[in-house]
Amino acid sequence: MDPSADDRLDRAFTALADPVRRRIIARLSRGPATVNELAEPFEISKQAVSKHIQVLEQAELVTRTRDAQRRPVHLNAARLEALTAWIDKYRLIHEQQFRRLDALLTTIDGPSDGPRTQEA
Amino acid sequence: MTNALAVTAPEGVPFIEFQREFDAPVATVFRAHKEPELIKQWLGPRGYDMDIERYDFRTGGGYRYIHRDDKGAEYAFNGVFHVVRDEEFAIQTFEFEGFPDVVAIESLRFVDLGNGRTRLEGHSVYPSIESRDGMVASDMESGMREGYERLEDVVSAL
Numbered sequence: 069m070d071p072s073a074d075d076r077l078d079r080a081f082t083a084l085a086d087p088v089r090r091r092i093i094a095r096l097s098r099g100p101a102t103v104n105e106l107a108e109p110f111e112i113s114k115q116a117v118s119k120h121i122q123v124l125e126q127a128e129l130v131t132r133t134r135d136a137q138r139r140p141v142h143l144n145a146a147r148l149e150a151l152t153a154w155i156d157k158y159r160l161i162h163e164q165q166f167r168r169l170d171a172l173l174t175t176i177d178g179p180s181d182g183p184r185t186q187e188a
Numbered sequence: 189m190t191n192a193l194a195v196t197a198p199e200g201v202p203f204i205e206f207q208r209e210f211d212a213p214v215a216t217v218f219r220a221h222k223e224p225e226l227i228k229q230w231l232g233p234r235g236y237d238m239d240i241e242r243y244d245f246r247t248g249g250g251y252r253y254i255h256r257d258d259k260g261a262e263y264a265f266n267g268v269f270h271v272v273r274d275e276e277f278a279i280q281t282f283e284f285e286g287f288p289d290v291v292a293i294e295s296l297r298f299v300d301l302g303n304g305r306t307r308l309e310g311h312s313v314y315p316s317i318e319s320r321d322g323m324v325a326s327d328m329e330s331g332m333r334e335g336y337e338r339l340e341d342v343v344s345a346l
Binding site: 077078081082085155158159161162163164165166168169170171172173174176177 | 191192193194195197204206208210211212216217219220226229230231232233
């Protein structure tokens with residue numbers, strides 16, 4: 069009966085839809101890290117990485133402690149584990165499916181008025 | 189820019205709804221739903237082969253297809269197309285043959301957003317909340333596989 073549950077889920081999945089943020093999550097699963105440490109493997113600015121971390125924070129997937137300068141980022145493992153209900157599986161599988169559809173749509177034309185289908 | 193998938197399952201009713209936008213004109217998105225050779229390329233869980241026995245996406249048509257995993261396990265689905273209006277709207281039934289007689293009714297709206305963009309709006313109705321949750325879970329890649337592996341464990345332990 070929690071009306072905000074869907075919003076929270078949407079935020080979590082939107083956050084996880086991005087490959088950089090997924091890699092940040094993967095890195096944090098091995099332990100907390102600072103923004104600098106997290107920015108290291110990426111060829112994007114520290115500001116951009118900070119933005120990504122903000123998105124993850126808003127999705128409750130990570131937390132930041134008030135540790136003065138360092139402010140290390142921690143993974144919220146419980147939140148990640150909570151994303152395994154049936155509806156999330158439904159969402160994941162549909163997302164995979166629709167990404168394949170995205171890719172397919174770039175290769176075909178509109179109306180089906182002839183044998184223009186590309187061979188798979 | 190990723191087109192986010194929105195999924196909602198309202199409390200207390202056996203519905204599932206989704207919305208997803210695509211960077212393609214409605215005619216193209218519709219075509220990808222109509223032609224079996226195209227359907228095959230995107231529908232269903234990743235890593236499964238899809239064998240389409242029949243797929244006639246028009247009012248009064250029907251379909252049956254089989255997903256096969258890499259171990260050769262088969263999952264068959266069938267239904268009828270109650271109504272199909274080109275580039276606009278469709279209603280179909282959906283039955284996983286592993287759970288016979290539990291039939292969902294699914295509507296799909298193709299919304300032309302202009303500028304070569306389209307939104308798909310799906311709405312599925314299951315016979316009960318339990319069947320919705322159970323069916324959807326069992327329709328899932330991991331759900332199906334884990335379920336059957338668990339069943340194998342149970343059976344082999346008998």
